[in-house]
Amino acid sequence: MVDFYDELTYETNPFPETHPGNLAALGRLFGVQTPLAQQCRVLELGSATGGNIIPMAWCLPHSEFVGVELSAPQVAIGQAVIEALGLGNIRLDVGDILELDPAQLGQFDYIIAHGVYSWVPTAVREKILALARDCLTPNGIAYISYNVLPGWRMRGSVRDLLLYATRDAQGADAKYHAAIAALQRLQHALQDAQADSHRYVQKEIGYLLKAHPSYLLHEYLAGENNAFLFSEFLADSGRHGLQYLCETDLHTLFDTTLTPPAQAALGDIDDPLQHEQWMDFVRMRTFRQSLLCRADLPLERDIDVDVFTTFYFSANLRLQGEASFTSTTPATFLYPDNTELNVAHPLSKAALLYLQEVHPYTPDFAELLANAAQRVQAAGGKSFVSERGELVSELFSLYSYRAVLGHLQPCLMHPGVPERPKASDLARLQAAQGWESIASVHHLGLSVDAFASHLLQQLDGTQTISELTEKLSAAVASGALNVAGSRKEVRDNVQHLLTVFARHGVLVN
Ligand SMILES: C[S@@+](CC[C@H](N)C(=O)[O-])C[C@H]1O[C@@H](n2cnc3c(N)ncnc32)[C@H](O)[C@@H]1O
Structure with missing residues (x-):
C-alpha cells in the first residue's frame, strides 16, 4: 500500500469542529449530559504531528489528551513541542490503531478520528468503531470524518487520473510533481471545453493546483481512499453498538437549507435518517463529520432551543x-x-x-x-x-x-494590544519551529507567513511596538525574511498582525 506519512509530514492543523467544547455543546442540544471540555479525557486516533490536540491540551490544562499515530517521525515532531512546553496533560504515542487495547487505554469523553476513517483498510475502520464503543464514557461522543458517496465519486474521477499519471513515479516528491504535471496537461487540454463534466474537472484542477502538497498526496495518491453512503456508515456504527447523534455541520440536518422543490420531493420520507441519506443524494455531498455516541444513550431528537440560549x-x-x-x-x-x-x-x-x-x-x-x-x-x-x-x-x-x-463555558479574554505585547509560549514555539498554522483561543487555525512567524517569535513581552517595528524593518531590509516592504508597510503590517493576534487570544498578559 502506498503511503507518504513518514516521507511527507501531514499538515495537521487545529480543527475547530473536533474540539471537545464544540462536541460537548452539540451533545447538549440533543439532551446528552456531555462532560465539560475543561475537565475531560480526549483520545485522537491518527493524530499525526499533534497539531490538533496539542493546542487543546495547552488551552485546557485540567483535561487529559492521548494521541495515537502510526508514523514515528510525525510523533517525534509533536513530542518535541510537548516537551518544550512542559505539558503534563498530553501524550502522543507511536502505535497502530489495530493493536490498541481498550483496557489499557481507559475511558474517554471524546474520541476524535479526523481524516482517518476513509483512508485506512477495513480492519482499521472496524477497530475505530470498536474503540469508540469500548472506550467512550456513558455520555461521551466520538467524532469521525469520512468521504461520502455518491458525491465523492466525482472527486474520485480526478483521483483515477492522478493514480494513472503517477504510477511510475517513485517517492512522494516525484509523485507530487508528476501529479502537478498531469493536472497542468489536463488544464491545457480542457481550456476551451464547455461540457458540464469538463467544467467540473476544470474547477477541481484549479482547486488542486493550489492545494497543499500533503493534501494532494494523501487524498488523491495514497493507497487507501474509501467513500461510503451515509446509510452504510450508520449500519457499521450500529453493528458496533453506536448510534448517530448529528453532524458538526448542523445545518445539513435541516431540509430548509434545500430548495423548495427538493423539500417537497423528500417531504414524504418520515424516517429522519433515511431523509438525511436522501439529502446527501440531493446535495451530492462529498464529506461528513459525524458524531456518534453509545446506542443505549437516550437522545432528544428535537433540538431544545432553551438549551441553546x-x-x-x-x-x-x-x-x-x-x-x-x-x-x-x-x-x-x-x-x-x-x-x-x-x-x-x-x-x-x-x-x-x-x-x-x-x-x-x-x-x-x-x-x-x-x-x-x-x-x-x-x-x-x-x-x-x-x-x-x-x-x-x-x-x-x-x-x-x-x-x-x-x-458551554465562557472565554473571558478581552481584545487589546498592550504596549509590550507577549504571545503565548505555544504560539511562539510553533512559529519558531516553522508551523504554518497556529491555534487561536477558540481553536481556529491562523495561517502564519514568514513575516508573521518572525513577529510572533519576537513577542516575549519585553519590546514595545515601535521596537518591534524597528526589528521587523531591519529584517525586511536585510532580506532575511524574503519579503519586500517600505518602512510604513512594515509598521502597518505589524499593527495589523498584533490586532489579529489580540482578537484571537494569541496575546497573553
Ligand atoms: C490523513 S492523515 C490525518 C491526520 C490528522 N488526523 C488530520 O486530520 O490532520 C491520517 C493519519 O492517520 C495515521 N494512520 C493511518 N493508519 C493508522 C493506524 N493504523 N494507526 C495509527 N495511525 C494511523 C497516518 O499515519 C496519518 O498521520
Whole structure:
C-alpha cells in the first residue's frame, strides 16, 4: 500500500469542529449530559504531528489528551513541542490503531478520528468503531470524518487520473510533481471545453493546483481512499453498538437549507435518517463529520432551543459597510476568507456587531441580547427591540452554519494590544519551529507567513511596538525574511498582525 506519512509530514492543523467544547455543546442540544471540555479525557486516533490536540491540551490544562499515530517521525515532531512546553496533560504515542487495547487505554469523553476513517483498510475502520464503543464514557461522543458517496465519486474521477499519471513515479516528491504535471496537461487540454463534466474537472484542477502538497498526496495518491453512503456508515456504527447523534455541520440536518422543490420531493420520507441519506443524494455531498455516541444513550431528537440560549457565543466575522438597525435590510458580514453572509433582523445585526467588537470574549445570551437591544434602541429601531424570538432563531441558524460558535463555558479574554505585547509560549514555539498554522483561543487555525512567524517569535513581552517595528524593518531590509516592504508597510503590517493576534487570544498578559 502506498503511503507518504513518514516521507511527507501531514499538515495537521487545529480543527475547530473536533474540539471537545464544540462536541460537548452539540451533545447538549440533543439532551446528552456531555462532560465539560475543561475537565475531560480526549483520545485522537491518527493524530499525526499533534497539531490538533496539542493546542487543546495547552488551552485546557485540567483535561487529559492521548494521541495515537502510526508514523514515528510525525510523533517525534509533536513530542518535541510537548516537551518544550512542559505539558503534563498530553501524550502522543507511536502505535497502530489495530493493536490498541481498550483496557489499557481507559475511558474517554471524546474520541476524535479526523481524516482517518476513509483512508485506512477495513480492519482499521472496524477497530475505530470498536474503540469508540469500548472506550467512550456513558455520555461521551466520538467524532469521525469520512468521504461520502455518491458525491465523492466525482472527486474520485480526478483521483483515477492522478493514480494513472503517477504510477511510475517513485517517492512522494516525484509523485507530487508528476501529479502537478498531469493536472497542468489536463488544464491545457480542457481550456476551451464547455461540457458540464469538463467544467467540473476544470474547477477541481484549479482547486488542486493550489492545494497543499500533503493534501494532494494523501487524498488523491495514497493507497487507501474509501467513500461510503451515509446509510452504510450508520449500519457499521450500529453493528458496533453506536448510534448517530448529528453532524458538526448542523445545518445539513435541516431540509430548509434545500430548495423548495427538493423539500417537497423528500417531504414524504418520515424516517429522519433515511431523509438525511436522501439529502446527501440531493446535495451530492462529498464529506461528513459525524458524531456518534453509545446506542443505549437516550437522545432528544428535537433540538431544545432553551438549551441553546444557555450557551456563550463568539463569531469571527466583520461587518462590511453599514448595517441598518431600523429595518430588516440585510447587512453583509464577512468570514475571514471574505465570503459573505447576509443578516436581516436588527437584533441579529447588532448582536453580530457586538461579537465582532469583543472577540474572543464570549458573552452569554442575556448579555448579547441586552447589548443588541441597546444598540437597536439607540439607533431608533424601538419596534424591533422586543423580538427576542427572531434573534434566537437567526442566531441558531448562524450557529448551525458555524458562523457563530456556541460554548458551554465562557472565554473571558478581552481584545487589546498592550504596549509590550507577549504571545503565548505555544504560539511562539510553533512559529519558531516553522508551523504554518497556529491555534487561536477558540481553536481556529491562523495561517502564519514568514513575516508573521518572525513577529510572533519576537513577542516575549519585553519590546514595545515601535521596537518591534524597528526589528521587523531591519529584517525586511536585510532580506532575511524574503519579503519586500517600505518602512510604513512594515509598521502597518505589524499593527495589523498584533490586532489579529489580540482578537484571537494569541496575546497573553
Ligand atoms: C490523513 S492523515 C490525518 C491526520 C490528522 N488526523 C488530520 O486530520 O490532520 C491520517 C493519519 O492517520 C495515521 N494512520 C493511518 N493508519 C493508522 C493506524 N493504523 N494507526 C495509527 N495511525 C494511523 C497516518 O499515519 C496519518 O498521520
